[in-house]
Amino acid sequence: MGAWALVMLSQATAQAAPLPADPLQRECWLGSTRDRTRVNFREPTGVDFSNLGKRQRVRSPFQVDFAIRGMGVVPAGKPLEGAGHHHILIDTALPTDIRAGIPFSDTHKHFGKGQTGTTLDLPPGRHRLRLLFADHE
Structure with missing residues (x-):
């Protein structure tokens, strides 16, 4: 049986250009995301957790789904504007200098295969999750 955790959420937004005009490039871009992450051009760019709310109690392990607006999801190392x-x-602060890179650690989870969700298993207690979106580098 899993343990209960209180998850405190905050979100990070990022600025990006709209989807490419080329139909093939656009199709590939959208094809790498789940339906719920399709771009809505009426919304500003940003990322958030689509299935969790602020101060929500969850039982570990639990599913975390990512939502994205105005940008596309691609694997790391695939440069696409x-x-x-x-x-x-x-349970860690946002990096002060994003150009320095995001470390690989237990508190910094990378989804470089283009994943739009994961399962987390956290110990009991309060936890703060921050979603950060970064380019291919």
Whole structure:
């Protein structure tokens, strides 16, 4: 039986260019995301957790789904303007200099394969999750 955790959420937004005008490039871009992450051009760019609310109680392990607006999801190392991949920061602050890179650690989860969700198993207690979106580098 899993343990209960209180998850405190905050979100990070990122600025990006709209989807490419080329139909093939656009199709590939949208094809790498789940239906719920399709771009809505009427919304500003941003990322958030689509299935969790602030101060929500969950039982570990639990599913975390990522939502994205105005950008595309691609694997790390695939340079495409306005696209990138997700990171979850667990109980840690946002980096002060994003150009320095995001470390690989238990508190910095990288989703460089273009994933739009994961399962987390956290110990009991309060936890703060931050979703960060970054480009291919």
